[in-house]
Amino acid sequence: MSELKVTNPMTGEVLDTVTLAGAEEVQKMVDLAVAAEEGWAATPVYARAEYLYRFADALEKDAEYISQLSAKDMAKPIVQARGETMDGVKLLRAAAERAKHLYGEVLSDSGPGFEGDLVFTKREPLGTIACIIPFNFPIELTFQKIAPALAMGNTVLVKAPSANPLAVLALDKYAKVAGLPEGVLQFFTSDHEAVNEHIIANPKVDAISLTGSTAAGKRMVKAGADTLKRTFLELGGNDALLIFEDADLDRALDEMVTSRMENNGQVCCSSKRFLVQRSIYDEVAKRLVERLTALKRGSALDEEAAVTALVSERAAKEVEEQIRHTIEQGAELLCGGTREGARVEPTVLVNVTPEMDIASDLEIFGPVFPLIPFDTEEEAVRIANNSIYGLSSGLMTRDMNRAFRVGSKLKAGGAVVNGSGGYRHLDQPFGGYKQSGLGREGISISLEEFSHIKVYVVKGAFN
The missing domain is CATH 3.40.309.10 (Aldehyde Dehydrogenase; Chain A, domain 2)
Incomplete structure (x- = not known):
C-alpha cells in the first residue's frame, strides 16, 4: 500500500493523507462483497429501504461537514457543494421509495397453447457492482450509483477519485451509522493498475458503473471485455x-x-x-x-x-x-x-x-x-x-x-x-448518444439498469 497526500487546489494546503489500496486489499474487498451478496439480496425490499432512509438521515444531519470537506477538497464553491450533498440525501430516499413501488408484470395468454399458464416477471440483483466516481461531482454521482444499486439488492464497491477522495471516503461513516451489513458497501481509492486487474477484469464483479472521460470509458470496456460484465458509462460531452x-x-x-x-x-x-x-x-x-x-x-x-x-x-x-x-x-x-x-x-x-x-x-x-x-x-x-x-x-x-x-x-x-x-x-x-456513454442513469431508470429481469412461469396454474 502507498499513501496519497490530498491538497487544497487553491492554497496547496495538505488536507489529509489517505492510503491507496493495493492489489491484495482490493481483491479482499471484492471477496467480502461477493460473500455478502446472498444475505443482502435476500433482505426484503422494505428492509433495504430502511437502511437507505437511515443513511440519508445521517448524511443530512452532517451535511455541512461533508459540504465543507468537498469544497476544500476540490475548490468547488461552497453553495454548490451544499446543493450536491443534499442531492445525495434526496437520491437515497428516492431510490428507497421507487424500489418499494417497482412492480413486475403478469403476461396475458396472448396465443394458443398458453391458456391457464401464469407468467410473471420479477427484478433480481446483478450481484456485485463497482462504481468509479469522478472528481467533479463526487457526492451526487456516488449516490446516483449506490442508492439504486443498494435498493435493488446489489453489493457495492466505490472507488473514490484520487484527486479529491476525502468527501467520498467520509461517506463510509454514514453507511455504518445506517447499519449496513459488512461487505454490502465499501469505499476505497487505489491506483489504476489494481482497479483494472482486480475490479474491471475480475469475473467476480458483475457490473461497472463509471462516470468519466470517453477515453477512460473505452479503456474500461476493453479491460472488462473478457468477462462480458455489464457496463454503465456516463462519459464526455461537448x-x-x-x-x-x-x-x-x-x-x-x-x-x-x-x-x-x-x-x-x-x-x-x-x-x-x-x-x-x-x-x-x-x-x-x-x-x-x-x-x-x-x-x-x-x-x-x-x-x-x-x-x-x-x-x-x-x-x-x-x-x-x-x-x-x-x-x-x-x-x-x-x-x-x-x-x-x-x-x-x-x-x-x-x-x-x-x-x-x-x-x-x-x-x-x-x-x-x-x-x-x-x-x-x-x-x-x-x-x-x-x-x-x-x-x-x-x-x-x-x-x-x-x-x-x-x-x-x-x-x-x-x-x-x-x-x-x-x-x-x-x-x-x-445519458448520451454516440461516444457520450452507454446506458442511462437516474431514479426513473437506474433501478432497472442495476437489476436482472427474471421470468417466472407456472404452467397450467389456472387449469
Missing part, C-alpha cells in the same frame, strides 16, 4: 447551446453563465459550444463579457464566490493550453484566457468556426465560452451534430414549433428548450 435571434437574450445569457460557470466549467453536460445566430452575435458576445466580468472571484468557502479554481493546477494548465490552441487556430480572445495557479479566468472566444477543434470534439473542462455564428436552422443543427459526443443539448427560442423541430434533429440524449443541456432532474433518464 454540448451545444443554440441561441436563435428571437430568444429572450437575458434568459439566454443567464443559461450560458449558469451552465458553463457551475463548478468552474467542470461539468460533463454543461453547454460547451455556444451557437449564436449571426444577427445577435455581437450583442451576445458583449453582454456575456459584462456578465463574466461581474462574477465574484474568491475562495471555495466564500459564500458569494462564483469563480474559485479547478480541481488542480495540472487541470488548469491543460485548459490554458486548449485556449492557446484554439487561438492559434484563428479564434479571437475577447476576455480571460489567463491562469493563476489552479484558477482559470472565465474566457470568451469569438470568431470560432466549425472547422476548429473546439467546435466539434475538443471538450474543455473549464470556464471557456466559444461563440460560433450561424445563419440558418439547418446550419446550426449541422454544427451541433458534428461531434463524436452527444450527451445533451439546449436551444433558446420563443418559437415552440422551431424548438421541437430543431430539438428532434439534435443527436443527443436530451434537448432542453429555453435552457442549457446542463439541466438534470434527479429522476430523468440521463
Whole structure:
C-alpha cells in the first residue's frame, strides 16, 4: 500500500493523507462483497429501504461537514457543494421509495397453447457492482450509483477519485451509522493498475458503473471485455447551446453563465459550444463579457464566490493550453484566457468556426465560452451534430414549433428548450448518444439498469 497526500487546489494546503489500496486489499474487498451478496439480496425490499432512509438521515444531519470537506477538497464553491450533498440525501430516499413501488408484470395468454399458464416477471440483483466516481461531482454521482444499486439488492464497491477522495471516503461513516451489513458497501481509492486487474477484469464483479472521460470509458470496456460484465458509462460531452435571434437574450445569457460557470466549467453536460445566430452575435458576445466580468472571484468557502479554481493546477494548465490552441487556430480572445495557479479566468472566444477543434470534439473542462455564428436552422443543427459526443443539448427560442423541430434533429440524449443541456432532474433518464456513454442513469431508470429481469412461469396454474 502507498499513501496519497490530498491538497487544497487553491492554497496547496495538505488536507489529509489517505492510503491507496493495493492489489491484495482490493481483491479482499471484492471477496467480502461477493460473500455478502446472498444475505443482502435476500433482505426484503422494505428492509433495504430502511437502511437507505437511515443513511440519508445521517448524511443530512452532517451535511455541512461533508459540504465543507468537498469544497476544500476540490475548490468547488461552497453553495454548490451544499446543493450536491443534499442531492445525495434526496437520491437515497428516492431510490428507497421507487424500489418499494417497482412492480413486475403478469403476461396475458396472448396465443394458443398458453391458456391457464401464469407468467410473471420479477427484478433480481446483478450481484456485485463497482462504481468509479469522478472528481467533479463526487457526492451526487456516488449516490446516483449506490442508492439504486443498494435498493435493488446489489453489493457495492466505490472507488473514490484520487484527486479529491476525502468527501467520498467520509461517506463510509454514514453507511455504518445506517447499519449496513459488512461487505454490502465499501469505499476505497487505489491506483489504476489494481482497479483494472482486480475490479474491471475480475469475473467476480458483475457490473461497472463509471462516470468519466470517453477515453477512460473505452479503456474500461476493453479491460472488462473478457468477462462480458455489464457496463454503465456516463462519459464526455461537448454540448451545444443554440441561441436563435428571437430568444429572450437575458434568459439566454443567464443559461450560458449558469451552465458553463457551475463548478468552474467542470461539468460533463454543461453547454460547451455556444451557437449564436449571426444577427445577435455581437450583442451576445458583449453582454456575456459584462456578465463574466461581474462574477465574484474568491475562495471555495466564500459564500458569494462564483469563480474559485479547478480541481488542480495540472487541470488548469491543460485548459490554458486548449485556449492557446484554439487561438492559434484563428479564434479571437475577447476576455480571460489567463491562469493563476489552479484558477482559470472565465474566457470568451469569438470568431470560432466549425472547422476548429473546439467546435466539434475538443471538450474543455473549464470556464471557456466559444461563440460560433450561424445563419440558418439547418446550419446550426449541422454544427451541433458534428461531434463524436452527444450527451445533451439546449436551444433558446420563443418559437415552440422551431424548438421541437430543431430539438428532434439534435443527436443527443436530451434537448432542453429555453435552457442549457446542463439541466438534470434527479429522476430523468440521463445519458448520451454516440461516444457520450452507454446506458442511462437516474431514479426513473437506474433501478432497472442495476437489476436482472427474471421470468417466472407456472404452467397450467389456472387449469
